[in-house]
Amino acid sequence: MGKQASTPHLGVLVSRKQIRLFMRQAPSWRLKALVRANRNAGINLFFFCIDGVNVRKKKILGVYYDVQDKKYKKRLFSYPDVLYKRGRDVTNKRSVNRKYRTFQAHLKALNVQYINYQQGFDKWKVYQTLSSNTSLQPYLPETKVLTSASELAHMLAAHKTVYVKAAKGRKGQQVIRVETEADGSFTYTHYLKGLKTKHVHTIDELFDALKTFFKGRFAIVQEGIKLLKIDDKIIDIRAELQRNGQGDLGITAVSVRESQKNSPITTHADSYPIDDFCAKVLNYSPARTNELKKRINALVRAVYAHIENENGQVGELGIDLALDEEGRLWFIEVNSQTAKVSLCKAYGEEVKHKAFYNPLAYAAYIYHKKD
DSSP states (O other): OOOOOSSOEEEEEOOHHHHHHHHTTOOOHHHHHHHHHHHHHOOEEEEEOGGGEETTTTEEEEEEEETTTTEEEEEEEEOOSEEEEOOOOOOOOHHHHHHHHHHHHHHHHTTOEESSOSSOOOHHHHHHHHHTSTTTGGGSOOEEEOOOHHHHHHHHHHHSEEEEEESSOOTTTTEEEEEEOTTSOEEEEEESSSEEEEEESSHHHHHHHHHHHHTTOOEEEEEOOOBOEETTEEEEEEEEEEEOTTSOEEEEEEEEEEOSTTOSSOTTOEEEEHHHIIIIISOOOHHHHHHHHHHHHHHHHHHHHHHHHHHOOOSEEEEEEEEBTTSOEEEEEEESSOOOHHHHHHSOHHHHHHHHHHHHHHHHHHHHHOO
């Protein structure tokens, strides 16, 4: 084996839309933040979409930032030493998907390292694996697979309010809140192209409506937690955990997210630093705020450790928690490719820089560690 280069080539997989934006010198703010953070990290950073991969020649037509000309340019790259997945075009084209699978097989054969997991999580599988950990069981809402109207009726009889979610879904687009009314009818709400609320009279009507909404997707039914609300806006918590340039795990930021009024999800939400929200909105004392932060810290670290035990070491995860009316914490979901939207809304430049610098530093760490 030849001598390893002193700095890795980090390839960032993005969509073809992002490549077009690069060539117009107008990248998204997230990717631009990664380029800025690389001024300190100093690794060989390039961006590409699957269209730019030549699996026969094992070359990639990618985009990089030319520091001297202060422009984004295209050139050919070898396969990366480390891969960071920040997006990929979802397509039904067999040729594109076959190319992606071939590319992944090449990377595996070359022992290319990964910053984040390459696949999104299945919510049902995550629930099953976390529920095997007795210390995490108290934080998990009761969850069942949506199989029949009778199973749905059983969950609604037990909890009155449930959340129905696609096992694989992003940005809250496949989440429905169902509430039982006093007369035994049901109201369901979702946020897909805006907030929508509908009403049905029977459990069979409800089950049929859910089947239509999910279009055959595998879905779960989850106990509806009595979430903390402020002015009819639900509150949840996003913790961003990352490994640094020494491989050490840290909590980069904890953001509190406030939904739009009556929305079942906190996507498209306002976000606040945990300390500010506790002090200014909840009127918590410093001691009570610190106690909550300690509980959050312990829970998200335990979840991270369990996920890694199942899937291998990873550079970052976004973990969503709920805080109920009694102050109890609940696990909601884990995100393998966190967009850091809440962090960037809530925090200033120092924290944002750290959030984008850490993956670059971690890339150098795993690159040097592998040999």
